[in-house]
Amino acid sequence: MKKISILGTGIVGNTIGTKLIQLGYQVMMGSRTATNEKAAAWVSANGNNASAGTFADAAKYGEIIFNCTKGDVALDVIKLAGIENMDGKTVIDISNPLDFSKGMPPTLIPELCNTTSLGEEVQKLIPKANVVKTLNIVNCEVMVDAKRSGGDSTMFMCGNNEDAKAAVKKILVQFGWNDILDLGDISNSRGTEMLLPIWVRTYMTLKNGHFAFKIVR
Amino acid sequence: MKKISILGTGIVGNTIGTKLIQLGYQVMMGSRTATNEKAAAWVSANGNNASAGTFADAAKYGEIIFNCTKGDVALDVIKLAGIENMDGKTVIDISNPLDFSKGMPPTLIPELCNTTSLGEEVQKLIPKANVVKTLNIVNCEVMVDAKRSGGDSTMFMCGNNEDAKAAVKKILVQFGWNDILDLGDISNSRGTEMLLPIWVRTYMTLKNGHFAFKIVR
Numbered sequence: 497m498k499k500i501s502i503l504g505t506g507i508v509g510n511t512i513g514t515k516l517i518q519l520g521y522q523v524m525m526g527s528r529t530a531t532n533e534k535a536a537a538w539v540s541a542n543g544n545n546a547s548a549g550t551f552a553d554a555a556k557y558g559e560i561i562f563n564c565t566k567g568d569v570a571l572d573v574i575k576l577a578g579i580e581n582m583d584g585k586t587v588i589d590i591s592n593p594l595d596f597s598k599g600m601p602p603t604l605i606p607e608l609c610n611t612t613s614l615g616e617e618v619q620k621l622i623p624k625a626n627v628v629k630t631l632n633i634v635n636c637e638v639m640v641d642a643k644r645s646g647g648d649s650t651m652f653m654c655g656n657n658e659d660a661k662a663a664v665k666k667i668l669v670q671f672g673w674n675d676i677l678d679l680g681d682i683s684n685s686r687g688t689e690m691l692l693p694i695w696v697r698t699y700m701t702l703k704n705g706h707f708a709f710k711i712v713r
Numbered sequence: 714m715k716k717i718s719i720l721g722t723g724i725v726g727n728t729i730g731t732k733l734i735q736l737g738y739q740v741m742m743g744s745r746t747a748t749n750e751k752a753a754a755w756v757s758a759n760g761n762n763a764s765a766g767t768f769a770d771a772a773k774y775g776e777i778i779f780n781c782t783k784g785d786v787a788l789d790v791i792k793l794a795g796i797e798n799m800d801g802k803t804v805i806d807i808s809n810p811l812d813f814s815k816g817m818p819p820t821l822i823p824e825l826c827n828t829t830s831l832g833e834e835v836q837k838l839i840p841k842a843n844v845v846k847t848l849n850i851v852n853c854e855v856m857v858d859a860k861r862s863g864g865d866s867t868m869f870m871c872g873n874n875e876d877a878k879a880a881v882k883k884i885l886v887q888f889g890w891n892d893i894l895d896l897g898d899i900s901n902s903r904g905t906e907m908l909l910p911i912w913v914r915t916y917m918t919l920k921n922g923h924f925a926f927k928i929v930r
Contacts, residue, residue, distance in 0.1 A: 601904075603827050603828050603903075604827050606823075609827060610821050610910075611823070646930050647930075677915065679914045679915070687911035687913070690911065691907075691908065693907045694908055696904070697896045697897075698896070698904075700896075700897075701896050701897070702928075702930060704930065707928050707929060707930035708928075708930075709926055710926070710928075711919075711925075711926065712864040712925050
């Protein structure tokens with residue numbers, strides 16, 4: 497059974513890690529320190545297939561690595577995890593370059609949007625890894641259970657490596673996604689990350705995060 | 714019957730103008746000169762309720778004004794149309810701040826996205842008009858006939874004036890939109906205009922513009 501790592505101990509990392517354990521994977525949660533309290537609590541709640549370590553421990557452990565850190569620290573975390581620890585591996589980037597410094601609704605971090613994207617910058621930082629951008633366009637409960645949106649929704653995916661995308665697609669299907677649109681190379685992260693401003697506004701309008709986008713065609 | 718004006722003689726203005734004529738409205742198409750060939754051809758194809766004039770003529774004529782110009786000239790066109798000619802009127806802004814200068818896919822014009830939007834800048838330029846941003850997230854054939862997307866889709870709308878939004882909603886319903894999400898004030902144009910990068914990439918993936926977004930919830 498595949499070993500998967502999660503970078504980040506927040507609600508996104510916790511929710512994805514828990515779902516992967518339920519699906520039978522072995523999962524290590526990585527954080528800045530080997531004794532992170534939230535990671536330890538997650539391990540104790542998730543049984544023998546769950547473990548925790550530093551970002552570098554996690555980067556070494558997983559065949560597939562989920563980046564579930566916040567967008568404003570994601571590139572720093574990748575460096576802490578060790579560039580070479582991810583060589584040849586599939587890195588699923590779920591992070592969004594959100595800037596909450598001026599309150600709600602957030603903007604995107606200007607140097608990480610429009611003419612580039614966080615997905616592209618992550619790929620540049622780990623050129624021997626295969627970055628796949630996906631799942632960043634819904635709340636984490638919908639990420640791991642597509643039908644929580646209330647119906648048939650679309651999930652976008654992009655990345656430079658076809659084998660990596662095929663592996664990620666299998667996990668997306670396990671998460672309940674039936675309509676997966678492969679947009680092409682990692683530069684298409686610009687499109688999916690720029691969905692966040694409308695996601696946030698739709699959330700503020702509906703007052704409920706259990707929704708998703710469907711490309712009706 | 715209401716008089717409506719269209720700023721712009723491109724395919725968007727033509728398609729919307731033609732649909733409004735079919736719905737029984739009196740429509741004037743405005744352009745830089747009173748003798749624009751595309752406007753004259755549109756008038757001759759659309760009968761007695763169709764007319765043409767300058768941008769200023771059109772701004773004076775309509776009770777509702779559709780801005781169907783390209784995003785990189787929209788603010789200049791509004792000035793040519795005459796700020797005061799739009800006082801108290803409803804201006805439906807369909808324009809997107811797309812930058813095609815580096816080819817496909819376009820980026821957004823940096824000074825018109827993320828921390829502001831074209832919709833907001835149009836509203837600032839005509840503070841006594843009531844700008845409503847909508848329809849900018851689909852191709853023009855889908856704008857005027859929502860079912861062309863192939864199913865039940867969502868249309869976003871935003872603007873500062875409730876009466877103006879109510880008037881626009883009536884037209885959206887005539888265009889076949891049943892699921893209309895009012896996001897609030899005009900600053901929410903940031904969200905809907907930033908949908909364009911994913912629209913363009915979805916179009917390039919599907920190789921077909923007859924699609925739309927549904928908020929599944």
